[in-house]
Amino acid sequence: MQRIIKNGQVLDETWHLLPKDASLDGLPNCGDYIVPLALWREHSHALKARDGGLGVWLDADEEIEEIADHLDDFQVIALNFPSFTDGRHCSTAYLLRNRYAYKGEVRAIGDVLRDQLFSYKRVGFDAFALRADKDAEDAIKAFEEFSEVYQASTDQPLPLFRRRA
Template sequence: MPLVNGGKIADDSFVKLAVDTPLPESGDILVPAERFLSDADALLKRAGKVGVIWPNNRDIAELVPYLGKIATVALVFPNFRDGRAYSQARLLRERYGYRGDLRATGQVLRDQFVFMLRAGFDSFEVKKQADAEAFMLTAKRYSVFYQPTGDGRITALHRRMQLRHSEGVGT
């Protein structure tokens, strides 16, 4: 499954482990929330980065005590109509200040890429290579937004105000 990160197709250093898969001694791992919460201390002490696959029906606040130690949080989109992972992403970025990699996984569709970027996602697991290639074009398509979010981009209103201020209008 192709991974898009930083606007381009990237290698995924993380190995996904099931709840009952033996834990490798080293290397980057992505584990289900259930496994992570049951043995967080041991997982975080091992060599390699740790990521968590977080379902959208679980309270994201359970993850807050570990956010400074987790390299990746993979939020699950079980189907294209279910947008709870968008809310989880915004909570992680805006309320809890998570600065690690935020990954979209599951039903990640190309027409939702811009919305996912705006919600704070950094990387995307896509089903098809063509979707990974389309992401690069989609991410560059829009440069001005009206709604504020936690992605750090200024809104159209703030951009206009900056321009007016720099031109000395209204003084």
């Protein structure tokens, strides 16, 4: 079973992440599923009618504006990082928290490494599914590596110079 980091704790994963080529065939009516955006586009009414939890995941080239009017339908929005060098979804997480005031879980999935966790948390992520070959217990220490931040962001709206004045 995969373990994730959520709100600063390492937990067993309870959500099922469906692959990009998934369909509704054989999908049970209950259970918590994070579905790819393409499946949501095609079957949104059927997915909302299920009894289980619903989340959606976006690839790096998919825009949050496409589902902005439906954010209340999702308990989880997972943002896929296809490569650790691709940071496009940092902007997406920031938009979710600040422009759209999304209060649900924003999860980083894909090529997620310890070195990125602190900055991902700053822009609005609160859950992290690390790459399978990484240790979540070790990675959680990343949140303690910096005691102060200079720049303003989602987790600290005032820059340091404004807080010191």
